[in-house]
Amino acid sequence: MALGFFYPGAVNRVCHVRRVHAHSPFSIFVKHSLSLTLLVAGALWCPIAYSQTTAPSATLPEVVVTADARPQSLTVPSVATVKKELSKIPGGVNVVDAEDYKRGRATTLKDALDYSPGVFVQPRFGAEESRISIRGSGIQRTFHGRGLKLMQDGSPLNLADGGFDMQAIEPLSAQYVEVFRGANALQYGSTTLGGAINFVSMTGYSASPAQMRFEAGSFDSFRAQISSGMVLGDADYYASFTHSSSDGYRDWSRQSNQRFFGNVGYQLNDEVETRFYVTYAKTDSQLPGALTRDQLESRPDQANAGSVALEQKRDFELLRIANKTTFGTGDNKLTVSSFWSWKDLDHPIFQVIDQLSNDFGVDVRYDSLADLAGHRNLFTLGLGAMYGLTQDNRFVNLGGERGLRTAENQHQSTNVDLYLQDTFYVTDSVALILGAQGSYAKRDFKEQRIFGADNTDVQEYWGFSPKLGVLWEVNPETQVFFNVSRSFEPPSFGELSSVGAAPGLVQLDAQRGTTIELGTRGRADRVSWDLAWYYSWLDNELLSLGIPGVSDTQTVNAGRTIHHGIEALVDIDILRGIVAPWQDASLGSGKQAGTEAVKGDRLFLRQVYLFSDFRFDGDGDFGNNELPGMPRHYYRAELLYEHPCGFYAGPNVEWVPQAYFVDLANSQKAGSYALLGFKLGYRTPKGLSFFIEGKNLTDETYAATTGVLKTANAGSAAYFPGDGRAVYAGIEWKW
Template sequence: MQFKIHMLCAAVAATFTHQVCAAETNNNEALVLPVVNVTDQYLPAPSSITQPDIKKAVKEINKTAGGVTVVDAEQYREGRVSTFTDTLGLAPGVFIQSRFGTEESRLSIRGSGLQRNFHGLGIKLMQDGIPVNQADGSFDFPSIDPLSTQYVEVFRGANALQYGASNLGGAINFISPTGYTAPKFEVRTEAGSFGYYKLGLSTAGVVDALDYYVSASSGGQNGFRHNADQSAQRLNANLGYKINDNAETRFYLGYVTNDSDLPGQLTKAELQQNPRQSQYQANPFDPALQGTGQWKRNIDLWRIANKTTFKFDNTTLELGAYYANKDLYHPIVDLFYYSPFITSTVGVIDQHNDDYGLTARLKHQNTLFGLKNEIIAGISPTYGETDDKRFRNIQGQRGALTNHYAQTASNIEMYTEDRLSLTSDLTLIAGLQYARSKRETKDLFITSTGDESYSQTYTQTNPKLGVLYQLQPKIQLFANVSRSFAPPDFGDLTTPAMAKTLKAQKGTTYEIGSRGNSQYVDWDVAVYHARLQNELLGVSPTPGVTDTINAGNTIHTGLEMGLRWA
């Protein structure tokens, strides 16, 4: 490049010298030459400070001494993007399975959230580094639009400590495109059997110091089984403003309305008889289905957020805030048995949630004992209120009111992680986190079961120690040991007796692995061994009823492996 520029400058100078000499010879007058700017065509393109592109994200995530993955959205967009199995199904160590063919999915990493077949639990779900979980720890996948995602960061286990996650499963972070990374205009359509369709539109651009990205999508299907229709409409947008070269603020807006009919589960005999039938068709006289009718799961969600990033000489500071407003209308099996053993009902779950949160994250590079050092510290307080009403299920509509709760959840997570480079190839990583969670319910509709109010607090400090070795420029080896902590959510604390006796899940995880790439093969391999105390597991004392218990001492061991070759 220098040789080419020097040759260009010499040619320009020779030409101008000839013209000057000719002008002075002919006119004896000085000639004013135009200004010539020689620039390098390979100067880096403008980019966002708050939203790193995928190359920067991969470079940053590879500083982690443990199992992590970046999923490029362009890879899964080459095929169908119907459920989140299409989005995360090929990420190493991620088990995800659609329920009844809908967007609602069961998600588990390292055996997290095994007791749940509804809502997610045991993983911190984020969008652009801002939590999507409700304050009690649960989450719903329909809150995310995979079509408006640039890439996905997957942090398995305690490798998510740098985002404050303390649970067994870790964290998943969906990163949105910006005006710098997205095409100016894009249209995407999908269509398939059983009435499946999806349409997505997006636009993006940069205007001076502003950049914007807006996407809208609509999709649905009739489903293979009876009572399996679903539809979803989403709107996502973010607007960034560069205050200067070292400061940027970005605002996010998200909206989703998702309506899903749930066909329910079948016995093996019912499946063989007619696999397309719904549970209600198969068992119209089952006592667990008295007055049940259709099952549904309808969600309406608004979410607004802001993230502002400041860069100094060796320090980066990220500040964030968010608010989410969610309505859940969920007619489900009506547990009104005509026996003395079951006196409460589920029926129609009708909830309204307001969740608030703040995030502050500091990253500083310095030297310690003459060695290169990087420290990350942060705090993330969250608070949520839930107005929870229960009704009898009358053909999918609200019947008589059976219960009414006012629930509040609050959490505070404080964490720090230090990365000390002992040599150019060996890094020692130590972390510490403090987590405190509170769950409180006020019974606003006293029934024969008495006052079901309760208030419980859960706390724990979680250390982490790991090593990262750069065997070759593109090959890494890592190992770590860490503690995990998962308090129960309101789905676990269904009675005052449970609230008083149910303990938070704790555990210690050991991990070793490698990741790297060569000319033909990329790999991501990790082996983990987790020893848990008081694991939260679900049991069914009566058909159709699921309770959460502490299982005592349990072990989770697994191999996470991903390979890709060209």
């Protein structure tokens, strides 16, 4: 790549403009990267404050400070602790520090996860509702996610049947995000191809006593948050309320969201802590629908005419109460988690869907760090169970209003997962990992209002998912890993629901797969990396035919498919000590305890690359066609100047260099694109912080994502336009 993705060490290999094609997005990116006038201005603004913190000081009398015996929550570990724990997993895992994405707009899942290796997330119309996928999980879904286990503080946000809502997440209330790709999510009982994403909340130990944040920008977007967190003796609390609204880039794409997140923890003693969580979300979303390719190219901000005529929307209220209690004694820890969630959905699309859901879940997990036969050993044993009950009513859509009732059903979902994993250090630097999971899923459909026949139906699924891995700690900062695993994914009611007059549930098998993974992560001097290669053989992949949200869709089991790819993140300190002398950083200081502090200023390049080769394997209808909906190559990069006073600025680029298919027949493609952005700001642990961020500054017309169709033609509405040029600004104050 022109920017030198795998950086060998020479700065001029990254910034040599003459090696970049004049029409490449990198020519724009590098050109703007080298224009550091604004960056230097910020650097000249900061040195006064910086010099005050680094100037020699007079010798002061010795002061003895006694540390708090319990400096952090037992149920919510610090970022540093979690990074250390996850480094023992032989596969694709990473932690996203919320402080990183809070330096810009922090509204959508894309804002939070854009630089997480292996995660592909694209909003359908600039809002939370997105296509989110890891390793091609849930590839047919651009809405109401599936194929991943989405969690809040270790408890599932998924409904019991497997689906989840992106709007249930508030990125601003998170302390960090754990990402487990594929079978590396076994420690949370996940069996899916994609793995798990866990948003971990702020607590009284990590939050400011009082904080306010305001964001505003293009398309009449506004966002406000007020939060507070404190430690009060053995108890602590955190509470956050957020309001956001936007008219959207497209017609009929107005959004309005209100969310409350709160938790209260109490430490009964040094080894026992319980924490209660409360979540409330109210979200209203207009759905502008998909466009044809001609409509996308001529006027991308228009809405689908059918979506407007039917006043398609997705509105719901969510109430969720959870508890997590940790019992720790020496090298042993027992964690008990439970939750209840209530959701009221009003969803006019080609029909009106009215659902009332109650979901319950419990997970009991035991962790041991005790040595085994004189060797270091990590052992996990867990049991998770979920039950969901949904009253499902369907009506004819009369311009967004309910017409004649067409169905009155009850959905019951049951899931039970028993999982265990052991990490045994054969030597001080080589560990063998063995894991397995047994799963049971039941989908019970009861028709309460019968139209000609009783369509009551039940389907049950059993799965066994073993895992074998090896982890080699080459040195304290470098690891190499390998694993082979199985995955198991039963269908949700969204896939099982029949189309037309078919009785009961669609007869579908569970999706199963075998995955091998090889990778490395680490740090060497100015370069840090996280690289993984994987190859998955899937049987009975769940693929849907139609246009989700616009027309009837029907999910089928495909034959054998292949998911093969590369997940890569490479961070490089290109320059150090430009105007502020560089010093070696030490652990236990800086932005976050336990992470490397920026001592001196630097020019920092962050890069994420995703290669996705997903295809049929000798299918009777589609041969070896590529699976649609996701680009083969996706590259995201940011070049930031950072000063230790808190100032930062620089450009970023998002690049899809190759067109990709939108249908299983491989007859039509979404075009390639390159987006240029720029961000600058100032962030400090206390006091005033601010940012200004520009997105798609060249006003590129492009499809952010697409639907997945069986066969597309010129009249197929399969394209979801990305936002046009936009600018956002925000301020934040912490006391």
